[in-house]
Amino acid sequence: MDKRLIEAVELFEDVMVFGTERVLKNVKADIWQEYSREQLQVLKILHKNGPLSAGTLAELQHVHKSAISGRLKKLEEKKLIEIIKSPEDQRSKLIKLTEQGANVVQESDQAVYDYIETLFADQVNDQELEQFVTMFKKIRSILRLEGPTHESDTEI
Structure with a gap:
């Protein structure tokens, strides 16, 4: 296997794990104190995909349907979702x-976004940011296993 691909996968994993940890630790928003990370993820999934079944939400979050039921009950009580x-x-x-x-x-x-913008401000120039966006659109398009591919995903 190509050593560059191995390095790319390892770097991607590092960014996902350490990036998520750093953002969760450092973003100081009241909203993040009020709702769990899993609840916010449910809302984000619905925002991006429109109405979904509880089973589909469970699949997308890689949890059992019973875990989704609890989240949905709390979100419905707070009037953030409706069935x-x-x-x-x-x-x-x-x-x-x-x-x-x-x-x-x-x-x-x-x-x-505010946190990432501050973090990247003096570290990433416009050209690097453009390359980053282009590459991640391509990766997203490749990794999408279900659903239609959006035209904007494949623009390069």
Whole structure:
């Protein structure tokens, strides 16, 4: 196997593990104190993908359906999500983000963006940032196993 690919995978893993840890430790937003990381991830998934079934959410978070049930109950109590009937099958239920839930996602995202912008300010120039975005669009497109590929994913 190509040693560069091995190095790339190891670097990607390091960025994912240590980057997530650093962001979680250093972003000081009230929203991150009010909701768990897993709850915020559910909201973010719904924001990006639209209404989904509880089973699909469990798959995307790599947890059992019982773990999702607890999260969804808390989010529904806080009026961040609502349960609706599927337009395709009235017997199926989907989880939908409410406007209040979308506001929580936006507030959480803004806290992360502000932190990353400060962190990268003097470390990453415009050309490097453009290369980073291009490469991650390509990686996202390659890794997507289900669902349609968006045109913007493959722009290079």
